[in-house]
Amino acid sequence: MSTQRIFITGGASGLGRAIALRFGRAGWRVCIADVNDTRGAETLQALAPLTSHTHYLRCDVTREEELTAASEWLTANWGGVDVVVNNAGVAQAGGIEDVPLSDWQWIVDINLLGVVRGCKVFTPLFKRQGRGHFVNVASMAGLLDMPRMSSYNATKAAVVSLSETLQNELADDRIGVSLVCPSFFKTNLGDSLRTSDPGMRTALTKLLERSPITADDIADQIFRAVEQREFYVLPHKEGRRAWLMKKLLPRDIYSSMIQKRTRRLRGRTGVAQT
Known part of the structure; x- marks a missing residue:
C-alpha cells in the first residue's frame, strides 16, 4: 500500500503541529496548512527527519477558495x-451581554464554518477516491456548557452536531469521521483569545498550564482513532465523567453542579464574580 497522506488545518502550532509530528513519525505524507508562515516553516523543519514527504500551504479556513486550492x-x-x-480554531470568552456581535461572527467563521468548508471541499475528493476520513476538532466545550464561554461553546457544539450528522451521511461512501473533544491542555489557544475581561485570560492560561494531558497525548489518541475508525475521541477523564453526568442527571441538578464548580474556579483563579 502506498504511503498514506494527511492534510491538517492549523497545522503549524499547538495540537495541529502535534498531529503532524505523530503522523510523520508513522511515515505518512504530511501537508500542513496555516496562516502563520514562520510557524509553518518551523514545523516543516521538525517534520523533515520523520518523513520524506512534507509540504506547507498558506491556507485561511475562512476562504473556501484556499481550501479548494489545497485539495x-x-x-x-x-x-x-x-x-x-x-x-484550525480560535477562542472567545465573556458574558453574553459583553461580547460584541463582531466577535461572534469572527469565531463562527473560523471554528464552525472553517470545519464546514473543509468537509464541503474535501468530500467530493473522498467520494472520487472511494474512501477518506475526516478528523474534526471540537472541544468538551461543545458537549458541556460552562458559563461566560457562550460563543466558543456554541461553535464547538455545532461542530459536534455536524460531525455526528456526517458520520451517518457519508458512511455509505466509505468516508469515516472522528470527533475530537479535549478539555484544557497545554497549547497556544490563548494566543487567539478575544475577551474584554483580563481575568478570563488569566484563568484560561492557568487551566491550560495545569493540565496533565499534552497535545502529544491527544495526537496519539487521534492516530489510534483514525487507524480504528473510531468516532469519539474524548481524551480527558474528567471531561468524560462530566459529559456522562450531563446525560444522566436531571438538568437542574447538573446545572447546579456546574454553577458551584464555576464559583470555585473563579475563586482559585482570581476571576471577578460579576
Whole structure:
C-alpha cells in the first residue's frame, strides 16, 4: 500500500503541529496548512527527519477558495489525500451581554464554518477516491456548557452536531469521521483569545498550564482513532465523567453542579464574580 497522506488545518502550532509530528513519525505524507508562515516553516523543519514527504500551504479556513486550492494541490502532487483534519480554531470568552456581535461572527467563521468548508471541499475528493476520513476538532466545550464561554461553546457544539450528522451521511461512501473533544491542555489557544475581561485570560492560561494531558497525548489518541475508525475521541477523564453526568442527571441538578464548580474556579483563579 502506498504511503498514506494527511492534510491538517492549523497545522503549524499547538495540537495541529502535534498531529503532524505523530503522523510523520508513522511515515505518512504530511501537508500542513496555516496562516502563520514562520510557524509553518518551523514545523516543516521538525517534520523533515520523520518523513520524506512534507509540504506547507498558506491556507485561511475562512476562504473556501484556499481550501479548494489545497485539495487541487494534493490531487495534483500526491494523487489525493486519505485524512483531512479540520483543526484550525480560535477562542472567545465573556458574558453574553459583553461580547460584541463582531466577535461572534469572527469565531463562527473560523471554528464552525472553517470545519464546514473543509468537509464541503474535501468530500467530493473522498467520494472520487472511494474512501477518506475526516478528523474534526471540537472541544468538551461543545458537549458541556460552562458559563461566560457562550460563543466558543456554541461553535464547538455545532461542530459536534455536524460531525455526528456526517458520520451517518457519508458512511455509505466509505468516508469515516472522528470527533475530537479535549478539555484544557497545554497549547497556544490563548494566543487567539478575544475577551474584554483580563481575568478570563488569566484563568484560561492557568487551566491550560495545569493540565496533565499534552497535545502529544491527544495526537496519539487521534492516530489510534483514525487507524480504528473510531468516532469519539474524548481524551480527558474528567471531561468524560462530566459529559456522562450531563446525560444522566436531571438538568437542574447538573446545572447546579456546574454553577458551584464555576464559583470555585473563579475563586482559585482570581476571576471577578460579576
